[in-house]
Amino acid sequence: MHFKNDVIAFIGPACAFALEPVARLAAYWNSPIITGMGDQLPSDDELTVTSGILGKIHKWKNESTDKSKYPTLTRMSYCQCRLKLVFASIFRQFKWKHVALIIDRSDLFSLTVGKNLEYGLRQEGLLSFVRELNGNEQEPYENYLKDASMYARVAILSLRGELVRKFMLAAYTLGMTNGDWVFLDVEIFQSSYWDDHDWEAGDAFDSHARKAYEALLRVSLLQPTNPEYQGFADKVRVMAKAYNYSFSDSEEVNFFIGAFYDGVYLLGMAFNETLSEGGDIRDGMAITRRMWNRSFHGITGHVRIDDNGDRDADYSISDLDPINGKFEVVAYYYGLHREYSAVAGKKMHWPGGREGPPPDVPRCGFLGNAPECHGNELTIMYGTFAFAIFLGFSFLVVYLMCKAKTVTSEAHTNKNLLEK
Template sequence: MNMKRNLWNFLLVLLLQLETSSSHEFRIAWMAPTKEYHGFSAATSVGGLKIALYAMENENAPLTNHTVKVQHFDSDCNSKSALAAAVDAKESFEPDLFLGPPCSAAMKGVAQLASHWNIPVFGWVSNDVEFQNRTTYSTLIRLLGPLNRLPITMKYVSTVFKWKRFAMIHDDRDPYKAVAEAIKLSDSNYFINSTHAVNPNMEDAQVAKIFNQVRKYARIIIFAVPWMEMRKYMLVAHQLGMIQGDFAFLCIHGDLFTWDVNERDITSDRGWKRNDTHDEDAREAFECVIHISMDTLPPARAKEFQQFASQYAHQQSTNWINLPNGTTPDAYSPYLYDATLAWAIMVDKTLSQNEVPNGNNLFKESVDFFADGVTGYIVLDSIGDRYLNFRMMDMQEDGIFKTVIDLQYNMTSFVARTAVEDPDLVRWGGGKKGIKNAPPDVPACGFDGEKCAKPEKDNKATVIGVVTVSLFVLIVIIIFNIVRSVRSTVKNDRMFTLESFRPTVCKNCGAIDSSL
């Protein structure tokens, strides 16, 4: 029996060696929505995929001696459509890789099926906390940093500014609810004492009501909302007098920006400036705001990527099935490029070890994987999730938001790099500057003034005095009533005596009768 098993293992290794020495055809089922959702679609993302496929044809590139076929399947952005697309891909295309879907709602079912089929699934957008469960999603590898990294960022913020107590206000759309849920996954470093949902159509009076509830128990307020909608809420905060330096507002989200959008809307004054009558109030209110977001590509690299994406946008190949023509690349397209090449590198390494590049084996290769990508240095953790880089931005005196702290991961540690010296690191409401002048998360006197309450006086002496005086008055009243009663009795007795000896006139007698 052992001899047969050893012979079979030998034949299997031999077949693998023959397989790796010859050209092999790998098939990628690219799952992406035809319709645009959350700033991405198949047409806006495909540029990154096409660049990666062309890169594989270069000499010494991973899988350069192999054929890679790609077919697009419309996953839409919901579970039902994505499941149908995945089953179709499995039956008609027999993929070696599911690339996507980008929407988290669509990824859930696809990643579970891929796990069941032992097929690797690489994500370039889906970053919900749920996907860290590698029992359910055992073959999933994510190249965009997952939201479950947000608590680490919040831990840093909590430590630097000495904040432990926060309130959460989030937009009611799914991507922002996911951010709120991720941030609430905290340890003992900080806690969220209240959570409220908002939307851009909400009346200012409703927002004010939420603020009035929040301010009872919090001074540091986290907003998981789109950056360009932050102004609406800060104008209400201004109306309520919450911008004098005793409150701080953190805008945190999972949105990713292209380089041109970053220049236009993020590292600019457009967050608060709309050229209307509220600009002055908005600018004053935004002194209290810190903006924390995922890092973007450096300008030079972003421009170069856009040029390549435009160059290959309309390219087609006999190995590409149903790939659309590309449009202006979205912010996530570079991550699709990195996801595709990271898969190729892992497959190449797996083949060199005479192993089959299935889901389980590629997941093993992803553990602590690192490589230089177009989106920066790629470092994956022990469950195949990428470490996430953030930047902290604050408004300067000229009204422009600039990065003050970079929060980055390297191969071994989490690194925070400051852009300015400590005295001017962050600006607060009321003209305050620096970390030491950050508003406390609890008012000096407490939320109910309990820390500044005057000590109660000792009223023991007062009580004794009042009781003594009351007893004295009571005794006097009693004595007075007794004396008065005695005098009344004596008077009545005297009157009775006089009445007894009063003379009476007898009309029938001729003399006075005094016998009575």
């Protein structure tokens, strides 16, 4: 394409593994390259050697973070590396400093999200417990939760949707959904691709799952809801049929499609500015610098590309409304300001009827061995012991007095008998 078709810019690929070599070539050819994803993972068929894949992902993450090897690459959607900032903003908001993380290493998306969170939250000093599991094996999930309970009361479940439900049901069985615990998961957006994260499965456990999910907070990409995007989505549905793809009635036009569109729009702006100033549109580095460190209004809403060529994405934080059983947005994380922002007029539904978040550390500690709690127990124990001694002594005194009275009475009786 580069040599035969005189290509001066690249749009895509989406998958990180495909993007990596193309981005290297684009840098070598001094051509701008834009992707609407960049964190996309390989298919299940590629999950043959997890450790090898994870090594490649870490290599890609490290290299794409500083962009030294990909100086012409611009990513228009989101970066998993910044999910730590989203979660950290939630933890700061509610003053949580002890966090557990459970990761499904058999699901590549869950694994990479979990590893990014593990690395980032450790740096923030927020992580107290990490455990990995093979989600393809049937295990007693209660054991993972019991282990986590020794270190935290806030747990991130980096698991595919089916496992999230199993863990929440296990938490319900253990009594961990009554308000003393909080769980969090990641659902980038609702799609069968990311697995079903809903509590409702049409089985006998739905009622328990619904109750358990009241203790779950969900982090997602902020989906555009403006009229412009809805019109764009309608056009995408129509055009998709020409490429032998039909959206189902419940299927949304996902964020990444809009991100690619915004990428083309941004590239066009950079080309137009370059031409209007008499610049060279074949200078990929110059074109790329015009796209970085700037903001504009795109089809997906406000778009800000930072000085490293990555989008400062916005996220929503949702909780389950106990009345209608649906997740509703209660707060936002805005990438530009990098802070938690509660939705005005929206109240967080804490489980167990709580009016506020559970404390970071339980009153008696994670193991129930806090000195103040044991102090009360010792006071009660010593008080009971002292009272028992007092009662025993009292009974002894009464007994001795009665005994002495009896002896005196008998002596007096004997004396009278002798005198007669």
